[in-house]
Amino acid sequence: MSGSGRKLGSSNFLNQQRLAEACVANEVIARISLRWKMSVLYSIDTGARSFAELKRVHPTLSDHILAARLRELRREGLICKDEPSSRHPFYTTTRRGSSLLEIVRALCAWSEEELASPSA
Numbered sequence: 001m002s003g004s005g006r007k008l009g010s011s012n013f014l015n016q017q018r019l020a021e022a023c024v025a026n027e028v029i030a031r032i033s034l035r036w037k038m039s040v041l042y043s044i045d046t047g048a049r050s051f052a053e054l055k056r057v058h059p060t061l062s063d064h065i066l067a068a069r070l071r072e073l074r075r076e077g078l079i080c081k082d083e084p085s086s087r088h089p090f091y092t093t094t095r096r097g098s099s100l101l102e103i104v105r106a107l108c109a110w111s112e113e114e115l116a117s118p119s120a
Contacts, residue, residue: 032100050088
């Protein structure tokens with residue numbers, strides 16, 4: 001399996017690999033489209049900084065999935081984990097995470113405008 005949990009020899013993995021080779025944006029979209037990932041990043045960016053605060057913002061999100069998404073976001077350089085002298089670490093958005101959120105916000109604005117009305 002790859003680091004993302006995909007079976008290396010599966011047709012799905014091979015198809016995703018070919019899509020990524022055709023246009024790197026396909027790989028980016030696959031990475032950011034994991035359930036809860038952009039919601040967690042957005043929540044951190046808008047002030048939910050601790051694990052407990054993120055759980056309050058997303059009460060149906062399991063601890064396991066939240067921890068996994070936080071690890072992924074850290075590994076990808078989109079957030080950093082600050083561990084102050086207290087026992088409770090907090091998360092902040094990196095420059096890279098903020099720049100991705102600009103694109104995601106633009107995509108949200110485009111979808112609200114374009115998908116809300118019937119196509120011409």
